[in-house]
Amino acid sequence: MNNESDYKDIWVFTEIKDHVKVHDCALEILGKGREIADKLGQNLVAVMLALDAEQYISVIEEHGADKIIYMSHPELKHYHERIFTKIVHEFVEEYKPSIFLFPSTEVGNALAARIAYRCKTGLVSDVLNLELSDEYGENLLLTDKPAYGGNIHVKIICPNTRPQMCTITMGTFKKTLIQKATVEIIKKEFNHDVQSKIKIIGTPTRKDKPTSTLSDVKFVLGGGNGLVSKDNFNKLFQLARLTSGQVGGTRRPILDGWMPEHLQIGISGETISSDLYISFGISGAIQHVVGIKDSKTIVAINKDPNAPIFRVADYCIIADAKDILDGLLEYFTVD
Amino acid sequence: MVNIFVLIKQVPGTHNLEIDKKNGALIREGIETMINPDDLYALELGLKLKERYGGNTTALTMGPSQAEFALRECLAMGVDEAIHVCDQIFAYSDTLQTTLVLKEVFDKIKNYDLIITGSQTSDSSTGQVPYQLSEALDIPLITDIFSIELKNGFVQCQRNFGHESQNIQVELPIILRVRKHFNKPRPLSLLGIKKAFEKGIKKFDFNSLNCPDSIDGCNKSPTRVVKTEKISLQRKNEIIKGTITEKIQKIIEIIQEHGIEKIWVGGAHE
Numbered sequence: 001m002n003n004e005s006d007y008k009d010i011w012v013f014t015e016i017k018d019h020v021k022v023h024d025c026a027l028e029i030l031g032k033g034r035e036i037a038d039k040l041g042q043n044l045v046a047v048m049l050a051l052d053a054e055q056y057i058s059v060i061e062e063h064g065a066d067k068i069i070y071m072s073h074p075e076l077k078h079y080h081e082r083i084f085t086k087i088v089h090e091f092v093e094e095y096k097p098s099i100f101l102f103p104s105t106e107v108g109n110a111l112a113a114r115i116a117y118r119c120k121t122g123l124v125s126d127v128l129n130l131e132l133s134d135e136y137g138e139n140l141l142l143t144d145k146p147a148y149g150g151n152i153h154v155k156i157i158c159p160n161t162r163p164q165m166c167t168i169t170m171g172t173f174k175k176t177l178i179q180k181a182t183v184e185i186i187k188k189e190f191n192h193d194v195q196s197k198i199k200i201i202g203t204p205t206r207k208d209k210p211t212s213t214l215s216d217v218k219f220v221l222g223g224g225n226g227l228v229s230k231d232n233f234n235k236l237f238q239l240a241r242l243t244s245g246q247v248g249g250t251r252r253p254i255l256d257g258w259m260p261e262h263l264q265i266g267i268s269g270e271t272i273s274s275d276l277y278i279s280f281g282i283s284g285a286i287q288h289v290v291g292i293k294d295s296k297t298i299v300a301i302n303k304d305p306n307a308p309i310f311r312v313a314d315y316c317i318i319a320d321a322k323d324i325l326d327g328l329l330e331y332f333t334v335d
Numbered sequence: 336m337v338n339i340f341v342l343i344k345q346v347p348g349t350h351n352l353e354i355d356k357k358n359g360a361l362i363r364e365g366i367e368t369m370i371n372p373d374d375l376y377a378l379e380l381g382l383k384l385k386e387r388y389g390g391n392t393t394a395l396t397m398g399p400s401q402a403e404f405a406l407r408e409c410l411a412m413g414v415d416e417a418i419h420v421c422d423q424i425f426a427y428s429d430t431l432q433t434t435l436v437l438k439e440v441f442d443k444i445k446n447y448d449l450i451i452t453g454s455q456t457s458d459s460s461t462g463q464v465p466y467q468l469s470e471a472l473d474i475p476l477i478t479d480i481f482s483i484e485l486k487n488g489f490v491q492c493q494r495n496f497g498h499e500s501q502n503i504q505v506e507l508p509i510i511l512r513v514r515k516h517f518n519k520p521r522p523l524s525l526l527g528i529k530k531a532f533e534k535g536i537k538k539f540d541f542n543s544l545n546c547p548d549s550i551d552g553c554n555k556s557p558t559r560v561v562k563t564e565k566i567s568l569q570r571k572n573e574i575i576k577g578t579i580t581e582k583i584q585k586i587i588e589i590i591q592e593h594g595i596e597k598i599w600v601g602g603a604h605e
Contacts, residue, residue: 122557
């Protein structure tokens with residue numbers, strides 16, 4: 001436990017994405033950080049480690065920072081867990097921030113968890129909202145995060161240790177352009193000799209990860225066991241092409257080889273938040289349902305009137321999914 | 336001989352979660368539980384590595400007494416041993432307190448080469464423990480691998496890291512965090528289930544671990560849950576009646592209401 005009153009300011013880890021730009025999520029968080037800093041009458045501080053870091057300063061300034069603490073060095077071109085953790089932890093020890101916010105990215109989550117361990121403080125992942133509250137102590141950061149597959153929201157505080165830390169998913173807050181009249185720039189010298197225990201063999205190849213095909217789609221067509229055969233399942237792909245939709249499904253069609261793995265929706269797959277989701281022959285086990293409940297409209301087709309999917313659907317169609325699929329295909333096929 | 340540990344967690348397996356109106360906590364009594372789905376991929380990797388390279392596999396969990404059932408399931412899948420870290424004082428541990436306890440456990444075990452974890456739990460969904468355990472034990476954490484070979488005290492693996500695909504070599508011990516769909520977890524066999532009930536489960540508690548006073552899940556977890564709210568899945572549940580043609584017609588209307596129209600895909604595309 002540390003003395004909370006020694007800690008002040010709101011920090012944001014401004015991650016540099018693919019050594020080319022400030023991560024949009026970090027800029028969004030600066031907007032929210034600005035709001036909190038104003039309420040507390042404290043500074044909003046951006047922390048940045050990068051190669052040729054100077055090029056990113058103006059963008060960070062435009063998004064509301066009062067102060068930028070940065071380090072620029074070729075060794076900082078890519079995230080390195082030992083170097084980044086050591087440097088950022090040293091910054092925290094020196095300046096003692098009260099709140100430290102990170103983008104919920106591969107780097108942000110990793111670094112935040114390591115820093116929280118070193119500071120023996122709390123970290124809340126993927127928060128949906130944060131606000132200052134006096135309900136449990138003066139000006140405590142009250143975070144709101146989903147748990148149990150989103151069925152439950154929990155509110156969490158970190159009352160006795162500092163900094164109060166959390167990671168925030170992209171798109172949670174909006175970017176805002178606010179240029180402060182004066183921005184203090186603190187350049188730290190890179191002076192670290194940390195050896196990696198991980199040896200890279202040969203030359204790595206560039207491999208940008210495929211962005212999920214499901215999470216941003218407006219219309220998703222879900223297929224399950226009830227479609228019975230690969231031929232029927234192929235018709236679902238056909239309908240998706242005709243309607244600019246995207247196919248997703250349960251575990252079962254993957255096991256049967258009807259659909260590739262990355263299209264799984266649910267607890268061990270993707271979570272969708274489409275405008276419209278239509279499920280074809282899906283019974284609605286919890287493992288699947290948690291992945292669709294953020295969709296605005298849900299239409300379920302199943303021949304079993306007691307299928308649990310109907311409990312989470314807006315429109316319930318008791319019918320054989322393949323008959324419905326044939327009818328829709330006929331309508332949407334342009335001749 | 337490689338000593339492989341797989342960290343697992345027992346999680347609620349139902350969507351009928353209820354909150355105790357008195358204290359705002361989740362009611363855990365009498366609800367169905369399961370092994371956290373992501374942990375099954377970690378278990379499968381542990382079992383595969385043992386089949387390929389020999390060694391010993393241990394499933395390890397920290398949790399209340401009923402978590403023993405999850406360990407029995409791991410034994411039925413084929414792990415050699417199970418360790419149950421269980422003490423009233425570990426209850427309500429957040430990720431930091433969990434990591435501190437796991438550090439005590441591995442300091443006591445000493446002889447560990449590979450600690451395998453899933454990517455996230457379905458209940459609290461933090462994903463923090465692998466990173467924090469890497470800090471606590473001061474051993475590397477490797478994530479997002481797509482192939483792995485063990486060689487004489489080393490692992491060689493291919494991993495995705497940032498926007499790169501890398502071939503890396505790292506000395507044991509390490510922590511491996513396995514992503515979803517990395518493999519196909521094996522089903523339980525009847526023989527496995529029979530064997531599972533013949534095996535003993537090793538227990539560790541606060542005293543047998545000689546835990547320091549800084550360990551106290553309820554009182555010393557830095558984060559505190561102050562409110563729990565159930566999100567209701569309010570849906571219309573409107574049943575569409577009529578003939579199959581009328582039902583199809585209704586779905587077409589719903590699709591069109593969402594701004595989705597017929598598109599032309601014929602002709603000279605692709």
